[in-house]
Amino acid sequence: MVRVGLAMLQGARHEHVQALGVASKQLGLDVEIVELRTGNQVDDRLDCLVLPGGESTAMRKASQSESLLSALFSWIQEHPQRPVLGTCAGAILLANPGDDMRSFLRAEISRNAWGRQRDSFEADVTLSLETPSAGDFSPHKASRDQFNHQPLPVEISENDREELFPGVFIRAPRFVQSSIDCTPVAFLGEEIVGVLDGQCLALTFHPELTGDYRFHRWLLHQSLLTN
Numbered sequence: 001m002v003r004v005g006l007a008m009l010q011g012a013r014h015e016h017v018q019a020l021g022v023a024s025k026q027l028g029l030d031v032e033i034v035e036l037r038t039g040n041q042v043d044d045r046l047d048c049l050v051l052p053g054g055e056s057t058a059m060r061k062a063s064q065s066e067s068l069l070s071a072l073f074s075w076i077q078e079h080p081q082r083p084v085l086g087t088c089a090g091a092i093l094l095a096n097p098g099d100d101m102r103s104f105l106r107a108e109i110s111r112n113a114w115g116r117q118r119d120s121f122e123a124d125v126t127l128s129l130e131t132p133s134a135g136d137f138s139p140h141k142a143s144r145d146q147f148n149h150q151p152l153p154v155e156i157s158e159n160d161r162e163e164l165f166p167g168v169f170i171r172a173p174r175f176v177q178s179s180i181d182c183t184p185v186a187f188l189g190e191e192i193v194g195v196l197d198g199q200c201l202a203l204t205f206h207p208e209l210t211g212d213y214r215f216h217r218w219l220l221h222q223s224l225l226t227n
């Protein structure tokens with residue numbers, strides 16, 4: 001059983017629930033998703049974490065009353081061997097935890113650096129990360145959850161284009177290329193758009209909005225290896 005802690009502050013969190021559900025079936029793994037809303041839900045029994053994309057300022061504000069972010073950052077510090085997936089705003093939080101905390105990434109990130117919301121785009125990203133294969137489970141279209149959310153898959157089926165990944169960049173940040181001193185794992189042309197530092201995987205795009213669950217499988221698989 002893998003227990004995944006998912007930060008439910010704001011943003012594309014329901015899509016991560018869906019993606020983790022499919023990824024767990026693809027790997028034939030039992031997974032419990034712990035929806036984290038307060039700091040005191042963050043405990044040692046979590047095997048890995050997901051910090052979704054959305055709006056990092058809104059997330060910081062939403063965290064204030066229940067101290068979720070500070071608990072998550074302490075957890076990451078205390079469990080450097082356990083994997084963390086931060087997508088878009090989640091990557092911003094990993095790079096800039098705030099409150100005088102050291103970055104979890106040896107890379108600087110610049111918010112909204114592609115421009116405004118209307119400058120959002122989709123483009124193929126090249127991957128350089130080993131991810132476990134999907135087995136023969138194929139996902140069905142996601143149905144609505146109890147909050148009436150229905151994830152919007154950009155691409156229904158995972159394609160088998162090997163290193164290519166459907167990158168969804170929504171008012172995305174950019175890594176300051178000259179600052180990157182950890183492992184690049186995703187590229188948009190020449191530009192690095194995903195990095196791995198220790199067990200923290202930070203992507204400036206939104207894999208949870210696609211039907212390609214490689215990063216979610218990586219997280220679950222990595223959780224097994226490190227526990």
Ligand code: GLN
Nearest residue numbers: 053054055056088089170
């Ligand atoms: N622009 C957002 C921020 O600065 C990130 C965008 C996203 O997560 N899609 O927090």
